Amino acid sequence: MTLEPERYELREAPAYDFPLDRREFFKTLGGGLLIVALISPSDAQESGRRGGAGGLGAPKEIAAWIHVGEDGVITANTGKVEVGQNIRTSLSQAVAEELRIPVSSVRLVMGDTALTPYDMGTFGSLTTPQMAPQIHKASAAARQALIALAAKQWSADPATLTASDGRVIAPGGRSIGYGELTKGRKLVETVDGAGIAAPKDWKVCGQSIPKVDGRAFVTGAHQYVSDLHPAGMLFGKVLRPAGYGGKLASFDGSKAAAMPGVKVVRDGDFAGVTAPSQEAAERALEALKAEWKVDPQPSDRELFGYLKENASESRPSTLEGAVDQALAEAPVKLRRTYEIAYIAHTPLEPRAAVAEWSDGKLTAWIGTQRPFGVRSELAEAFHLPEDRIRVIMPDTGSGYGGKHTGEAAIEAARLAREAGQPVKVVWTRAEEFTWAYARPAGVIEIASGATKEGAIVAWDFHNYNSGAAGIDSLYTIPNQRVQFHPTKSPLRQGSYRALASTANHFARESHIDELAHEVGLDPLEFRLKNLSNPRLRAVFEAAANKFSWNKRKPTAGHGFGIAGGFEKAGYIAMAVEIAIERGQVRVVRVVSAFDCGAVVNPVHLNSQVEGAVVMGLGGALFEALKFENGRVTNASLSEYQVPRFSDTPELETVLIDRKDQPSVGAGECPIVGLAPAIANAIYSATGQRLRSMPLVPNGLPKVVSQR
Amino acid sequence: MAFEILVNGASHRVETDPETSLLSVLRNQLGLTGSKYGCGEGQCGACAVLIDGRAVRSCITPVKHAAGRHVTTIEGLARNGKLHPVQQGFLDADALQCGYCTPGMVMSAVALLAKDPHPTDAAIRRGMEGNVCRCGTYPRIVAAVRMASKGAAR
Ligand code: FES
Ligand code: FES
Numbered sequence: 001m002t003l004e005p006e007r008y009e010l011r012e013a014p015a016y017d018f019p020l021d022r023r024e025f026f027k028t029l030g031g032g033l034l035i036v037a038l039i040s041p042s043d044a045q046e047s048g049r050r051g052g053a054g055g056l057g058a059p060k061e062i063a064a065w066i067h068v069g070e071d072g073v074i075t076a077n078t079g080k081v082e083v084g085q086n087i088r089t090s091l092s093q094a095v096a097e098e099l100r101i102p103v104s105s106v107r108l109v110m111g112d113t114a115l116t117p118y119d120m121g122t123f124g125s126l127t128t129p130q131m132a133p134q135i136h137k138a139s140a141a142a143r144q145a146l147i148a149l150a151a152k153q154w155s156a157d158p159a160t161l162t163a164s165d166g167r168v169i170a171p172g173g174r175s176i177g178y179g180e181l182t183k184g185r186k187l188v189e190t191v192d193g194a195g196i197a198a199p200k201d202w203k204v205c206g207q208s209i210p211k212v213d214g215r216a217f218v219t220g221a222h223q224y225v226s227d228l229h230p231a232g233m234l235f236g237k238v239l240r241p242a243g244y245g246g247k248l249a250s251f252d253g254s255k256a257a258a259m260p261g262v263k264v265v266r267d268g269d270f271a272g273v274t275a276p277s278q279e280a281a282e283r284a285l286e287a288l289k290a291e292w293k294v295d296p297q298p299s300d301r302e303l304f305g306y307l308k309e310n311a312s313e314s315r316p317s318t319l320e321g322a323v324d325q326a327l328a329e330a331p332v333k334l335r336r337t338y339e340i341a342y343i344a345h346t347p348l349e350p351r352a353a354v355a356e357w358s359d360g361k362l363t364a365w366i367g368t369q370r371p372f373g374v375r376s377e378l379a380e381a382f383h384l385p386e387d388r389i390r391v392i393m394p395d396t397g398s399g400y401g402g403k404h405t406g407e408a409a410i411e412a413a414r415l416a417r418e419a420g421q422p423v424k425v426v427w428t429r430a431e432e433f434t435w436a437y438a439r440p441a442g443v444i445e446i447a448s449g450a451t452k453e454g455a456i457v458a459w460d461f462h463n464y465n466s467g468a469a470g471i472d473s474l475y476t477i478p479n480q481r482v483q484f485h486p487t488k489s490p491l492r493q494g495s496y497r498a499l500a501s502t503a504n505h506f507a508r509e510s511h512i513d514e515l516a517h518e519v520g521l522d523p524l525e526f527r528l529k530n531l532s533n534p535r536l537r538a539v540f541e542a543a544a545n546k547f548s549w550n551k552r553k554p555t556a557g558h559g560f561g562i563a564g565g566f567e568k569a570g571y572i573a574m575a576v577e578i579a580i581e582r583g584q585v586r587v588v589r590v591v592s593a594f595d596c597g598a599v600v601n602p603v604h605l606n607s608q609v610e611g612a613v614v615m616g617l618g619g620a621l622f623e624a625l626k627f628e629n630g631r632v633t634n635a636s637l638s639e640y641q642v643p644r645f646s647d648t649p650e651l652e653t654v655l656i657d658r659k660d661q662p663s664v665g666a667g668e669c670p671i672v673g674l675a676p677a678i679a680n681a682i683y684s685a686t687g688q689r690l691r692s693m694p695l696v697p698n699g700l701p702k703v704v705s706q707r
Numbered sequence: 708m709a710f711e712i713l714v715n716g717a718s719h720r721v722e723t724d725p726e727t728s729l730l731s732v733l734r735n736q737l738g739l740t741g742s743k744y745g746c747g748e749g750q751c752g753a754c755a756v757l758i759d760g761r762a763v764r765s766c767i768t769p770v771k772h773a774a775g776r777h778v779t780t781i782e783g784l785a786r787n788g789k790l791h792p793v794q795q796g797f798l799d800a801d802a803l804q805c806g807y808c809t810p811g812m813v814m815s816a817v818a819l820l821a822k823d824p825h826p827t828d829a830a831i832r833r834g835m836e837g838n839v840c841r842c843g844t845y846p847r848i849v850a851a852v853r854m855a856s857k858g859a860a861r
Pocket of ligand 1: 743744745746747748749750751752753754755764765766767
């Protein structure tokens with residue numbers, strides 16, 4: 001028998017001693033068949049896995065496991081979490097596909113540090129390209145093992161047996177249920193990766209399976225973290241500083257402490273209260289007297305200058321040809337600056353956590369995209385070994401890259417330790433706007449050169465602060481310098497759906513449009529002329545076709561724009577129609593063409609694309625955090641508007657189902673093309689080139705038409 | 708102060724400050740956590756419930772306003788395990804991603820259809836404008852309400 005890399009890893013890795021864990025596994029799972037999918041060493045390196053064992057003391061090399069119980073119940077365990085991207089459904093489809101069972105009979109255990117394998121976190125659109133194949137592998141191996149068991153029992157040739165609907169079936173019609181096959185056994189196998197269904201043969205994957213537990217959501221039965229209420233639970237509130245980095249200069253909690261049932265905690269710059277009711281906790285918080293020392297900080301009006309002035313040393317990530325010479329000699333030259341404001345994720349469920357201590361062990365329920373990361377944060381904050389901490393993540397009210405951290409869990413745990421009872425902390429909307437992290441703001445400078453015929457010959461691209469995601473272009477340009485300049489950020493900043501790719505695409509695809517107009521070419525034609533990547537060309541052509549880009553001209557007051565790009569291994573192009581109505585920009589229609597490999601669930605993919613477009617509308621048109629002296633000054637939903645029904649254009653999506661390509665994640669890529677497509681459409685309608693995101697926070701700026 | 712409120716057909720006595728929000732009473736005292744907190748300022752609709760059939764934002768409704776009146780929450784819509792047509796519409800149209808906005812959306816839609824049983828898409832969008840879905844599921848939510856209005860007509 002040949003040794004597959006995974007199996008080799010299992011036998012050889014010195015840190016790995018699976019038989020010891022086996023009892024642990026089965027103690028929780030009951031008897032049956034357990035199939036473990038291991039991460040290949042290269043994957044492990046890529047995803048930067050380090051330290052931190054998974055649940056049940058399982059080693060970190062485990063990606064996922066599938067358990068076929070004696071009762072026939074099939075459970076898949078993964079450290080990934082559900083935040084509305086519907087991976088609970090798509091991963092269940094993977095199990096069902098390979099094990100030949102209905103989707104409804106799959107139980108998926110997700111994101112619980114005591115029950116699931118270690119996982120870095122649910123971000124970067126990695127579930128579909130990395131976790132789904134592991135689940136496929138483990139499930140396929142489980143099916144093979146079940147067939148082998150049946151073959152042995154019947155003394156039959158396994159090749160003659162098939163699996164269907166939870167049973168192994170022999171040619172004559174004789175059959176046996178999966179559960180019966182595993183009865184009285186404790187079998188453990190690692191996957192050998194053979195026999196995974198190819199996308200072209202998919203029966204369950206590739207189908208629009210509705211959200212697996214949808215009923216719990218439409219009836220209000222699903223319990224989000226903010227809905228939990230363990231016995232004896234208290235409500236916690238945390239005193240917030242007067243500004244970022246505030247130091248608690250003086251504190252008097254005596255008035256609050258005198259209130260019935262209230263406990264006051266002060267520990268360094270942390271202060272908070274617990275009380276038996278939410279209202280009592282709010283009143284106690286108000287009764288705290290504190291003075292904060294806050295250093296002066298820049299405001300949003302000084303933002304872009306500040307980012308450039310504080311840039312630190314860096315080096316180009318791409319340097320090809322002779323950029324300066326090519327820029328100097330190009331017959332058509334353009335130099336432009338683009339700006340991107342800070343925006344807030346505004347997940348509809350604000351950060352929330354419940355923490356409970358018992359016998360020096362801490363359990364925290366929190367809505368986070370990184371349960372194992374939060375466990376590390378808690379270990380650090382409380383100087384505890386990780387095996388004394390359990391982090392549980394119930395399916396959460398969205399994240400969009402905004403819930404990578406565990407602030408609420410740390411706060412609840414600190415308060416709970418004092419109170420000696422479980423404590424829940426739910427951030428208010430204002431806290432969410434002020435104390436969560438923002439999508440980075442940025443300044444992007446581009447200098448470019450082209451020939452009169454429309455070939456781009458020089459490209460000099462500098463991004464200050466936004467980040468490096470999506471900074472490289474797929475255009476074929478002989479002379480290029482691309483550089484990210486880290487700098488100081490006035491606001492706390494972090495991950496966001498598609499990261500900096502939105503900013504970089506906004507600048508790049510706006511600039512490409514400007515260049516097209518400089519050389520007098522149609523923006524689509526200009527792009528295709530400078531693009532050789534077949535998949536990106538294909539989405540541009542698909543979007544343009546569906547939109548009838550070349551067949552129609554915008555009517556008066558309307559404009560067309562196109563833009564596209566590449567992110568997280570997916571390709572997106574968008575054609576957009578906008579209308580100017582009483583000085584306001586209305587997005588009328590968005591046609592997206594998207595290629596993310598083989599499509600796993602068309603309806604949910606559609607939802608992800610539409611969701612990304614709707615979310616993108618806010619950042620493109622009007623969302624921006626305002627701030628001054630370390631405080632956000634528009635920290636409410638009435639002042640910080642997010643897209644609503646009335647903002648939603650007609651949305652059409654062309655899904656390019658590439659059965660010949662691996663499936664990749666879809667939550668992020670579609671957001672990147674929207675802002676530049678809208679900016680380009682505004683130019684087409686008005687002759688005004690807007691280079692700052694959000695484009696029209698107060699309607700169309702009153703400028704004399706440049707056209 | 709003590710209040711008598713009728714929630715989903717059952718009468719409850721709650722002991723609280725009259726200004727306490729109805730949302731807090733439902734969630735924290737009655738354990739009806741289907742209604743959600745999204746903003747606390749009447750801007751997102753996650754907390755929508757019905758009082759005497761009309762949709763209100765329970766986060767900015769003091770509990771005293773609900774005293775002696777019929778409150779319906781998401782938990783009270785299904786009858787004997789059979790989903791309300793709007794709930795069914797949301798499932799059929801797959802109109803949820805993270806689902807956090809869903810209870811409020813469903814309650815707003817129920818109130819909308821009570822007033823206008825066969826709304827146009829434009830009327831649905833207008834009627835639901837006060838509800839935010841951050842996951843951007845708006846087109847499917849419109850489809851869900853449309854399906855519910857058709858289903859109810861059958
Ligand atoms: S929570 Fe009531 S409207 Fe947002
Ligand atoms: S489904 Fe997530 S907020 Fe609507």
